[in-house]
Amino acid sequence: xxxxxAVEGGLAEPxxxxxxxxxxxxxxxxxxxxxxxxxRSTAAVxxxxxxxxxxxxxxxxxxxxxxxxxxxxxxxxLGTPDLLQDLxxxxxxxxxxxxxxxxxxxxxxxxxxxxxxxxxxxxxxxSLWLTVDADTDLRTLLxxxxxxxxxxxxxxxxxxxxxxxxxxxxxxxRGTTPAPGxxxxxxxxxxxxxxxxxxxxxxDAGVLGVVVDATKxxxxxxxxxxxxxxxxxxxxxxxxxxxxxxxSAEDAAxxxxxxxxxxxxxxxxxxxxxxxxxxxxxxxxxxxVSAGSTTxxxxxxxxxxxxTSRPMMSKYDPWVNMLxxxxxxxxxxxxxxxAVTVLPFDSPLGVPDAFGxxxxxxxxxxxxxxxxxxxVADPAGGSYAVEKLTDDLARAAWExxxxxxxxxSLDAMVEQTVAxxxxxxxxxxxxxxxxxxxxxxxxxxxxxxxDTMAPNVRRYGASFEALRDEPIAQHVFLxxxxxxxxxxxxxxxxxxxxxxxxxAVDVAGATADVAELVAAYAGQPVVCLAGxxxxxxxxxxxxxxxxRGAGATxxxxxxxxxxxxxxxxxxxxxxxDFLTRTRGHLQ
Numbered sequence: 402x403x404x405x406x407a408v409e410g411g412l413a414e415p416x417x418x419x420x421x422x423x424x425x426x427x428x429x430x431x432x433x434x435x436x437x438x439x440x441r442s443t444a445a446v447x448x449x450x451x452x453x454x455x456x457x458x459x460x461x462x463x464x465x466x467x468x469x470x471x472x473x474x475x476x477x478x479l480g481t482p483d484l485l486q487d488l489x490x491x492x493x494x495x496x497x498x499x500x501x502x503x504x505x506x507x508x509x510x511x512x513x514x515x516x517x518x519x520x521x522x523x524x525x526x527x528s529l530w531l532t533v534d535a536d537t538d539l540r541t542l543l544x545x546x547x548x549x550x551x552x553x554x555x556x557x558x559x560x561x562x563x564x565x566x567x568x569x570x571x572x573x574x575r576g577t578t579p580a581p582g583x584x585x586x587x588x589x590x591x592x593x594x595x596x597x598x599x600x601x602x603x604x605d606a607g608v609l610g611v612v613v614d615a616t617k618x619x620x621x622x623x624x625x626x627x628x629x630x631x632x633x634x635x636x637x638x639x640x641x642x643x644x645x646x647x648x649s650a651e652d653a654a655x656x657x658x659x660x661x662x663x664x665x666x667x668x669x670x671x672x673x674x675x676x677x678x679x680x681x682x683x684x685x686x687x688x689x690v691s692a693g694s695t696t697x698x699x700x701x702x703x704x705x706x707x708x709t710s711r712p713m714m715s716k717y718d719p720w721v722n723m724l725x726x727x728x729x730x731x732x733x734x735x736x737x738x739x740a741v742t743v744l745p746f747d748s749p750l751g752v753p754d755a756f757g758x759x760x761x762x763x764x765x766x767x768x769x770x771x772x773x774x775x776x777v778a779d780p781a782g783g784s785y786a787v788e789k790l791t792d793d794l795a796r797a798a799w800e801x802x803x804x805x806x807x808x809x810s811l812d813a814m815v816e817q818t819v820a821x822x823x824x825x826x827x828x829x830x831x832x833x834x835x836x837x838x839x840x841x842x843x844x845x846x847x848x849x850x851x852d853t854m855a856p857n858v859r860r861y862g863a864s865f866e867a868l869r870d871e872p873i874a875q876h877v878f879l880x881x882x883x884x885x886x887x888x889x890x891x892x893x894x895x896x897x898x899x900x901x902x903x904x905a906v907d908v909a910g911a912t913a914d915v916a917e918l919v920a921a922y923a924g925q926p927v928v929c930l931a932g933x934x935x936x937x938x939x940x941x942x943x944x945x946x947x948x949r950g951a952g953a954t955x956x957x958x959x960x961x962x963x964x965x966x967x968x969x970x971x972x973x974x975x976x977x978d979f980l981t982r983t984r985g986h987l988q
Contacts, residue, residue, distance in 0.1 A: 409618045439479060470669060471818050472626040474793045480786030490788045492679035492795065494737020495702050499775045501740035502765040503528045503554070503583065503706065507752065507854040508537035516543050521758060529584060530742060532854050535560035535689040539567045548577045553587030554612070554658070554706070562587075565599045569606055584609035584658055589635035596639065597646040602658055604648070609704070610656040611639050616708050618811065619662035620858045622819035625673045627811065629798035632659055633680055634805050640688055650690045658704040663733040663741070664713050665725040668790060671781050674736030676795035678775045680802075706740040707733035711858040714749050718835025718844060718865050722746035724759060730764050734774045737779055741765055749860065751849030762977075766863070782986040821860075826861060827977035836862035837976065840900040842872070864977055865901055869983070872903040875987045878925035878953070879906040880918055880944060882932030892931040898970055899929070902980030904987065915940060915947045922951050927986050929957040930966065941965065955986040 443466070444459040452465055466478035477484070504521040505515045508531055516530055528551055531542065535557075543553065548571075557564035565585035572579055585597035597610065603610025615632040623631065636657060643653035655969075663670045679705040692701050710727040714722045714920055722747045733741045743764045745757030753761070768774045776840060781787040805811055825831045832838040860866065881888040896906050906929070907971055909921040922928070928948050930941060937958070942965040945956045958966035970979055 554580035
C-alpha cells in the first residue's frame with residue numbers, strides 16, 4: 402500500500418442499485434398525489450402559520466422546508482425519484498440479524514464494574530466494552546464472565562499493550578477460546594510501535610486488535626462528514642503502520658473495528674453508517690485488498706460499533722436522554738451497526754446507577770425483540786431521501802479526507818463547525834429539551850459518583866448548562882399586561898427563555914391597568930413586559946415608565962424592540978447573549 406493510494410482514485414461510483422425512475426403508485430387511486438398536489442397542500446399549511454404569504458408561489462415550500470446540515474448538505478422535505486437521477490448507491494449493511502448489545506464499563510473500580518457487568522450480561526447484554534488503564538485488575542473485573550460467549554473490547558488509551566497482555570493472560574489462564582468479536586482495542590492513534598505489537602498479539606490469538614474511534618472527534622464537536630473523514634485518516638494510518646511492519650493489508654484490515662456516534666438526528670445517523678461502509682470499502686479497494694469474504698477476517702467489510710452520542714445528552718432534565726438514546730439506537734440499528742452501545746441516561750452526571758444501565762440495555766432489547774428493527778437487513782434501503790443523503794455525506798467526507806491527507810488541520814474545521822452549531826443553539830434553532838427549551842428550575846438532579854475515566858466531552862448544551870450551574874438568586878418581574886388569555890403566549894415564551902439561563906420569574910398575573918401592575922411589583926431590578934401587541938400599543942410605554950419610577954433599572958420587552966425598553970426578546974434572539982446580559986443586570 403503506497404502512502405497516497407487511498408485517495409488518488411477518488412470516490413468511484415458503486416453499482417449496487419439501479420433506481421426505478423418511474424412514478425410511484427399507491428394502493429388506492431385517490432391516494433396517488435403528484436408533487437404539485439403536495440406543494441399546494443403544504444403551502445396552505447405554511448400560509449396558516451405565516452411562514453408564507455398569499456402572494457408566494459406554492460413551490461416556495463421547497464426553500465422554506467429544506468434544511469442544511471452542518472456539512473452544508475441540503476436535506477429536502479420530501480424524497481422523490483428524481484433525487485436518484487443518475488445516482489447509484491452502496492454502503493448497505495453487512496449485518497444479518499440482531500446487533501450485538503454492548504455495555505460500556507469503566508474499570509476505575511474493578512469490583513463494582515464486575516458486579517455491573519454480571520447484571521448487564523444476565524439482563525441481555527452480549528458484549529462488554531471496558532475502559533481500563535495499566536492498574537485495572539482485569540481478573541477481578543471479568544470474574545465469572547464467560548469470555549468464550551461474551552466478547553470483550555478493550556479501551557486502554559494509556560496502556561494498550563499492558564491491557565492487551567492482561568486479557569490474553571487471563572484467557573490463557575482459564576484455557577478459554579475468546580468469543581468472536583473480542584478486540585484488544587489498540588487505538589488507531591496509539592504509538593506506532595505499540596499499535597504493531599498489539600496487532601501481532603491479536604493475529605496470534607485470532608481476535609481483533611484495533612479500534613478506530615471516531616467518537617473522539619464527535620465528542621469535540623465534529624460534523625458527520627468530519628467524523629467520517631477522521632475515521633478514514635485513522636484507518637489508513639493503521640493500514641500503513643501494519644503493512645510497513647510486514648502484516649498483509651488483508652490481515653491488517655481484518656483486525657479493525659470502527660466506532661461511530663449515533664445521534665437523535667435519525668436520518669443523518671442512518672446515512673452516516675451507510676456512507677462509512679462505502680468509504681472504507683473504497684479505501685480498501687484502492688489499497689488492493691481483495692473483496693474476499695464478508696463474514697471472516699479480511700475483505701472490504703467494515704465492522705461498526707455505534708455509540709449513542711455523548712454531546713447530545715444533557716445534564717439537566719437527564720430523563721430526556723432516554724428519548725434521545727432510543728432514537729439514536731434505532732437509527733444505529735437501521736443503519737446496520739454490528740454492535741450498539743446505548744449510554745445510560747444518567748451518564749452526564751457521573752457513574753450510572755443500576756436503573757440507568759437497565760434502561761440502556763433494554764432499549765436495544767426492545768428494539769430487537771419487540772419492534773423487530775433487526776429483522777429487515779436494510780430498512781432504509783431504497784428510500785430516496787436516505788439514498789441521496791448517504792451519497793451526499795459520503796462525497797462530503799471523501800473531499801474532507803483528501804484535504805486531511807494533504808495536511809490540512811481537522812481542528813480548524815471542527816472549530817468552524819462548533820461555532821456554527823453554537824450559534825444555532827444560542828438562537829434556539831437547534832432546541833435542546835430541558836436545557837434551551839422547557840427548562841425546569843425546580844428539578845432535583847439525581848446524584849452520581851464522579852466517573853474518573855469519563856472522556857472529555859463538550860455537550861451541545863454546555864453554554865446553557867454553565868448558566869444553570871450558577872443560578873441567579875434575584876428574580877425577574879414578569880410584568881404581564883392584560884388578562885391571562887392576552888398575555889399567556891409571550892409570558893410563557895419569556896419565562897422559558899429566562900429559565901434557560903437559570904433565571905426565575907415573579908409573575909404579576911392578570912392586570913387591568915398600570916396601577917394593578919405596579920401594585921404587584923416587588924422591587925426587582927429587572928422587569929420583562931409580556932402582553933399582546935395591542936396592549937403594548939395602548940399602555941406599554943406607560944407601564945415601563947411606572948415600573949422605572951417604582952425602582953426597576955432594566956426593562957425588557959417580550960417581542961420586538963421599542964424605544965421605551967432597554968432590551969427585547971423575540972423568536973430568533975441570541976438567547977445566550979440575551980441571558981448573559983440579563984444576568985449582568987440582575988447581579
